[in-house]
Amino acid sequence: MTNRTGKPAPVTDASPIIQIREVVKTFKNAAGEFTVLKRVNLDIYPGQFVSIVGKSGSGKSTLLNMITGIDHPTSGQVVIGGTDIYKMTESRRSLWRGRNLGIIFQFFQLMPMLTLLENVMLPMDYVNHGGFDERPERAMDLLKLVGLEQFAHKLPLAVSTGQQQSAAIARALATDAPLLVADEPTGNLDSRSAEHIFDLFEQLAAQGKTIVMVTHDPSLTLRTSRNVIISDGELIDETVARALSLLTHPQMMAVTRRAERVSFPPLRTIIRQGEHVDTFYMIIHGEVDVVLQGRKKEDAVVARLTAGDFFGEIELMRGGRSIANVRAGPDGPVELLSLPRDEFLRVVRESPLTEETLGRIVQHRLKENQSADRRRKLRLFG
Amino acid sequence: MDTPSTPLVEMQDVVKVYSTAAGDFAALRGVSLRVQPGEFLGIIGKSGAGKSTLLNMISGVDDLTGGRVTVRADGREVDVHALDENDLALWRGQTMGVIYQSFQLLPMLTLVENITLPMDLCGLYQPRQSRQRALELLELVELEEHANKLPAFISGGQQQRVAIARALANDPAILIADEPTGSLDSVTADHIFDVFRRLVEEQGKTIIMVTHDNSLIPRFTRHLQLADGEIVSEGTLTITGAGRRSR
C-alpha cells in the first residue's frame, strides 16, 4: 500500500524554495464570485519534483499561476527563493520570472516567428543573461541537450509538437533558472513524444532542478518525488492521499478535514495491545513500530511503518481489541494523522474499492503476524 | 422505425490523417463503431487519443481521410461525408446537438435568443413557436428565470445547461458532447449529468460524449477506450477503469 516513491525530500535540511501561505483566489464575474483557491498552504523544497494533480476545475492551474506570478492571489503570500513575488510590479515580476523560473506550457507557446534557436535565445535577451555573443552558442548547447540541434534554424510550425515542446524546455532552461514550472507539459502530445518529454524532466530533476508540474495523468504522478492533490480549491493532505489513495478526491478532502494531527515522542506507546481501538492513524513522518509483547515481557518488533503507512484499520474493520502494541520509533518523534472510528467507517463504506483493498491488506497483515507468531510461538494480534 | 438492430450512427473503418510540416499524423486509425438509439455512450481517452477527432467525424465538422460515417435519423439515412457544406450545416442543425467544453454560447445574444438561433437558422419552427419552445427548453434545464440574461451573467454550469438546451432546440435525435463537464466543478458537473440522464431515460435521446476522466465511466450505459487513434477496449458499466488506478 505504501507508495514506492513516497519519500518527500528531507523537510528539515533546507528552507523551502516555494512558500505558499494562506493563498485565496476569488474570481468575480457577472454571475457572482467563485473561490478557486481556499486558503492554500504549500512548501516546496529545492530539488523536489512535484506533481500537482486535480480534476478540471479543481484549481490546479490557478495554483500553478500563483507560483509563476502569472495571476494575483486575492489574499495570502507567495515567497519564492526568499522573494515575495506579489510585492513587485508586473514588469519587475516578469524580469524576476525570466531569471528565476522556466515555464513550460501545454501548448508549447513558442514564438511562431522565431526559429527554435531564436526562441531559446529570447529569454536571455530579455533578462540579459550572459554576454550577447555567447548566447547563440549557449542556446545551441541547450538544443543539443534536448536533441534538436539539427532543427535549430527551423520555425516552430515546421517541426512536430513533441519537438516544439522539447524546444520549449530548452527555452525554459535558457537563463539557468533553478525552478521549472510546467502546466500539463505532455497534455497535448502523443504518448511517444510524451514519454520523451517526461524523460527530459526526470533527467533535469536528477540534475537538481526543482520542478513543479501540473498534470491530470495519474501515471505521471507515480514518477515524481512528491504529489500534491487539489480538489475544489483545497489541498488534500499528502499523507491522506498516500494512505487512502483509492478514495475519490472529495472523499480524501473529507478525511483531510476531519483528521487531526498528533505527535508522539520516541518510543511512546500509541496503541496498547489488547486495548479497545477507536482511531485510525496515518503516518505523516517518522516511524512507528508494531510490537508484540511476549509472555516474558520481551518485545518483538514485527513491523516498522513509515510515512504514508497507516495502522488501526484491522481493529476498526474487524471490531475488537488491538492485537499488538504500536509505539513511536526510537529515532525521533512521529507525527500522525488520526481519524475517529465513525469517520473511518463511513469513508470505507462510501468507497467500495478502498474497503476491498483494505480488506486485502488486513488479511495480508494478519497473515504476516500469524506467521511471525507461529515462528516466535507467541500469541499475536488478539 | 429505429429498431435496436439498426444502429443510429455507424462508423466504418474511419481513418483521419493530418499532414503537418513535420510529417503525417494519424489521429484515427480505422475506427469502427455502432451507436444504438437510446445509448449514452462514453468515449474515454487521454489527451491526444483522437476523441475529439472522432466526434468531428460523426458531426461532419472535419473531413475524413478514409472510411464512412452513416447516420440514420429522422427516417433518413445519410452518408455524412457525402453532403456538401450547406446541406451538411442544415442536416447537422436538425439532426445533431453539439455541446463543447467551453459552452460556445454567442456572447451578444440572450439565453433565450441563443436557443432560438438554431430554430431560426433551420426553419423547422415558426418564429413565435421557436421562442415558446426555447422557453420550454430553458425550463427543462431549470434556467427559465434567466431567459433574458446574457451568457456572461450566469455561471459556467448554467452556461453549459443553456448549451444543452440549445443543442436540443431542433429536437435532434443525437447529442454530441465534447468534455461537457471539463471546465466545471464536481457539484455542477453532477448537475449536468443529471440532465443527460433524464434526456436519455425520459426523452430517448442518444448521447455520445468524450472525456478523459475515467471516473465518469459509471455514468454511461456503454463506454469505449480510445488510445492513439484506436479503440482499445469496450465495456458496459465496470469498475476496472478505476481499478487501474490502484496500480
Next chain:
Amino acid sequence: MRTALVVLSIAVGVFSIGVISGAYAIISNDMSASYAANAPSNIELRMADFDESVLETVRNTNGIAEAEARRVFSIRVRAPGTNRWTALDLVAFDDFEANRVNLLIPVEGQGAPGKRQVVLERDALTRVDVEVGGLLEFELPDGSIKSMPMVGVVQDTAMGAGDFLAAPYAYITTSTLQYLHEPQDFNRIYATVSDGGDDILHIRDLGAGLKDRLEKGGAYVVRSRFSETHTHPLADTTNAILGILMALGILIVFLSSSLIANTLAALLQQHTRHIGIIKLVGGRGRQVLAMYLALIMAFGALALLVAVPLGGQGAYGLAAFIAGELNFTLLGYRIVPTALLIQVLVGLLVPLIAGLVPVINGSRVTVLKAISGEAARDEGGRPKVEGRVSRFDRFQTRVTVALARRGIHIPRPLVISLRNTFRRRGRLILTLFTLTMGGAIFIAVFNVRVTLHDYIGAISRYFVSDVSLDFEAPYRLSEMEQAVMKVEGVTRVEGWQFVSGELLDETGMVLENLNVFAPPAKSELIEPILVAGRWIEPGDVRKFAVSEAIFKYYPDLQPGDRLKIRVLGKDETWEVIGIFKFVDREGLLAYAPYEYVSRLTNYANRAFMFRLVTVQHDRAYQDAKAEELDAVLRERGFKLLSAEAGSASLDTAVESLDTLVVFLLIMAVLTATVGSMGLTGTMGMNVLERTREIGITRAIGATDRIIMLTVMVEGMLIGAISWGLGAVLSVPFTMLLARIVSLAVFETPIDIVYTLNGYVLWLGLVLALSALASVIPARNAARLTIREVLAYE
C-alpha cells in the same frame, strides 16, 4: 472598440466627401448667383475724362440695359496718427440711390456716403485700421492732406472680382470730388446688356460697337473689359481648386475604405468562432453572409448619422471661407441634396464593397476552423489555424541565419518586431497604402508650395527694382537721376516708358488690351524667362517680345511672325522677336525697347516711370526708401503718383497662393490622419491578435519597456517603409498637383522644384505618428497580465 473604428473609418470618408462635394455645390452655385445678384457689369470701359453726354450715348445704345458712369482714381490713405499709407481706388458715384450696376451691399453703417464722407469696401478694412465713424486722411497729388469720416462698410462683389491684386475700393459721391481736387468728370462706364448677358461674343460685339461709336464722338477708350453675368471671373480658378480638393476627397474615401476592409477583416476574424457556432447549429453560408452584410449596413448607417451633419457644417464652413477670400456672399446655410446623396452612397456602398471580400471569406469559415481552438486541446500533431510556414517566412529566417553566420546577431526582441511587421501582409499592404498616400500628398504639397514660390520668384525677375516711382508727368532722365541719387542707399535708376494698346485680329477687331512696357533694352532690372526667340535690343523698331498669353489668340505664334496692334490710336503691324513666360492673369504684356518707344511717344529722354535699385533688397528697406523718396520728391515739386516697394505687388500674390497652399496642406494632414488612423487600427489589431505571444514573452522575462519597444519598433518600421514609398510616389503627385494648380492660378504649366523640407518633415511626422499610433496598443500590450493572455486560447 473595433465597431467604433469601423464606424469612424466610414465616417471620415463620408465626412470629407460631404464637405468637399457640399462646398463644391454651394460655391459653384452661390458664387455665380451672388455675383449675378448684384448686377455685374457686362461691359467696363476705362476712358479719358468725359461728361454726362457720353453716358447718355451709352444709355441710348441698342442692347444696353443699364449704364452708370463713375470716376475712379487712385489715392493714398492712412488712419490719422499713423504713417502707413495705403493705396485705394476711390470710386465716385453720382447717385447712390440710382445704383443699378455693380450693386453695393451694405455691411455696416451707412450704405451710401454723404458729401465729404467715405464708405469702404469690406476688403479695405484689412489694410486700413479704422472703424465706422472714424476719420481717414487722404493724400492729394499736391501733397496736401484732406480728412473725411468713414461712415460705412459695403461689399462690392463685382468691381474687383477678377483681380486678386487690385487695390481695395472706397466710395464717395461726385460732390466730394472737388474737395479732393479732382475734376467733376467721369472716367469709367459700367454697363449691363439687356439680353444675352451670358453670351460673351454678343457682349464683346456690343462693346466693340459701343467703343467705336464713342470714339467717333471724340471720346477716348483706354481699356475695355467684357464679362458674363452668371460667370464669376474667378470661377475657373475656383473650380480647379475645388477639383483638386474633390480628388483628394475621393482619395480619402479610398483610403478610408482600405481602413474599413482592414478592420472588418479583423472583426470577422474575431467572430470566426461565432460564425463557427452559427454553422454548427445549422446556419448556412448564405445566412452568415446576409447577417454580416446587414451588420455592415448598420455600421454605414451609424457612420452617416455622425458624418452627415458634420459634413454639412464642414461644407458650409469651407464654402464660407472661400467666399470670404473671393469676396462673394453665400445664399445661406443649407443641405445640398447632391452632396447628401453622395454621402449616403459613399456611407453605404463603400463599406459594402470594402467589406465584401472579408465577409465572403468570413462566411466561408468552416466549423472546424472556427472551433479548432477547442479541437487543438485534444489533438496532437494538428496544424494550427495559422497555417504553414510560408516562403516569405523561410526567406526571412534564412536572411537572419545568413547574417548570424557572418557574426551579425540581431537581438531577438528586434527580430520579433521585424518579422511581426511582415506577418499580416494583406493588412500591411492596406496600411502602407493609406500611410503612403498621405505621405506622398503631404510631401507633394510642400513641393508645390516651393514650386509656386519659385515661380513667383521667377516672375519677380520682371520686377527686380527695389522702388518703383510713377509720375503724373514725364521727367527728364538726367533730372530724375540727379534727384534720386541724392537719397542715401539708391545706387541706380532707370527711366521706363509704357504704352497701352490693343491686340487686333486679322480683320482689325480688338482682341484684348495690350500693355507695352519699354525699359532700356540693356536694362538689368528685368531678367526675362524666354520661351522662344530673343529679348529686345536697342535697335528694334516695331518689334516686341510678348508674354505667353498671346498663345490664347495665336496658338502657333513663332518669333518672326507679325501681329496687328493698335498703339496710340493707330493700327500698326509689329514683329514678334521673342515670347516670354509671365503670369497670364495679368493680361497680355509686351516689352519693347525704350529707345524706340520713347520716339513713338515723343518723350525721348523722358519717362513717367522710374525703377530704382537700392543697396539692400528686403521689403522693409524697400518700404523705408519708398517712403523717403516719396517725401523728398514731393518736397522738390515732382508730381509723384506713387512710390512703391518693388516687391509689394508680389507679396500680395504670394499671400493668396499661401491661402491655397494652406488648403492643400489641410487636405494632406487629413489624409495623413486617415493614414495614421489606419496604422493605429492595424497596430491595435496586431497587438490583439498577438496577445497570447505577448503573454509568452511576459512569462519568459520581458519587461514593460521591452514589450512596448517591440510594438513601437514595428509601428515605426511600417512608418519608415511608408515614408520610403511616399517619397517615391510624391514625385508624380507633385507633378500632377503642380500642373493643376499652376494651370488654375497662372494659366500656364510651370517648372517643378523639389524641396527637402517636405521629405524631412514627413519623415519626422510619420515616425512620430507611428510611434504615437503604436504607443496605445503597446501600453495595452504591456498591461496585459499573462493569465488573461493564456486564457485567450
